[in-house]
Amino acid sequence: MWRVLLVEDQTIVRQGLKVILEQDPNIKVTHEAENGNQAISILEQHIIDFVLMDIRMPEMNGIEATRLIKRNWPKVKILILTTFNDDEYALQALKEGANGFLLKTSEPKKLIEAVHSCMNGGLTLHDEVAAKVMPRLLQYSEHPAISVELSQRELAITKCVGQGKTNKEIAEELHLSIGTVKNHITTILHKTDLRDRTQLAIFALKHHIGEQPL
Amino acid sequence: MWRVLLVEDQTIVRQGLKVILEQDPNIKVTHEAENGNQAISILEQHIIDFVLMDIRMPEMNGIEATRLIKRNWPKVKILILTTFNDDEYALQALKEGANGFLLKTSEPKKLIEAVHSCMNGGLTLHDEVAAKVMPRLLQYSEHPAISVELSQRELAITKCVGQGKTNKEIAEELHLSIGTVKNHITTILHKTDLRDRTQLAIFALKHHIGEQPL
DNA sequence: ACTTAAAAATGACCTCAGTCACTATTTATA
């Protein structure tokens, strides 16, 4: 039996949600709150497994509340339920650790499925929201292909430059002389058609050199 | 009526999918292919609205096929259907423009819903896949809060440094003297507790200075 | 065995970056 906290400022909507959720025998709406502040104090006093949260609320909004809840009760699952197909909100909420994002236009059955999914470690995204959010996220994860061949040493040095290290620090880390590091950098700059170490650092970050490829 | 192409190497699975899909009156499985190559040649000869694609196939896999299809027929919707809850595949497929990603463990009804969602511009992600993929994507989109106050000028200069410009170039762009640019950079480096322009460039990229906030 | 390329190193050389001190104007706020 999951103890659910409803956070929603409109009483009628709250009542409706309660009726829908309690059609499922696993769900028991044990508490209700009208805003983020109330939600926090309920969490401080009672054991809650799941929070169903509206975004736009007076006092403290859903994003803020999500942050605070996830900070203090990381195990509590949070599903965001909102009227607006707003990718900005969705992204913020997910960053704060929300376990799902549904629109109020969804069917009741979807809502219950989403609760189950959340409780089982899933993350339910409303299809339309996902379609808006994913392109933006994917754009950040793109690493342009490296068009030039860099040797292992050169990659190691490029990585260091991308971490903001000086030639001296790089020399020490790789057990080389400063002159050698300089020479390598000259070679790298020629190969990559870049001008100086700053541009090389930018190159390293954009190509995620030194990280696990996504 | 949506004309659907099934791409799946196992005949039995293909048959099963066809039966499931055609329970929906809007869906007509007009063509079938055993691998990516066959899929491409079918698309070249017939009008297709929707492709349901397996990932692991002989000859040409689903990712590759997705790329080629989206390149040549960008309007065709593609839903990936796979046995494996593999976030690596999911990410690649989505990058190539796939309109959804479902596991074969999903219920038949979900599959049909996903087709509808795709055709209406949605993007259906299997909950478990989403739970794996989203944290990785969000990590890239994180911009740590800027802990120091930078003035407008300082932000403008930081942005330029993050684009790999020299002091001279910055001076010209902002109609300042080189000396002034240097002075600003000294101030910025003090405020941000950084050492040189390379570290500042890294700072600028990590904080996405000069971009629209996500 | 011969060739090619990566890797390592040295020294000379020059430029740009960054610091510092000091000045001056504008703007906002206590």
Place this chain on the structure above:
DNA sequence: TATAAATAGTGACTGAGGTCATTTTTAAGT
């Protein structure tokens, strides 16, 4: 009004960054 902060500038100094020529060793490929 006085004070602080942002903005803009100059000149002098130091050092790190980057280039180039040249050498040596090692490893891989034909």
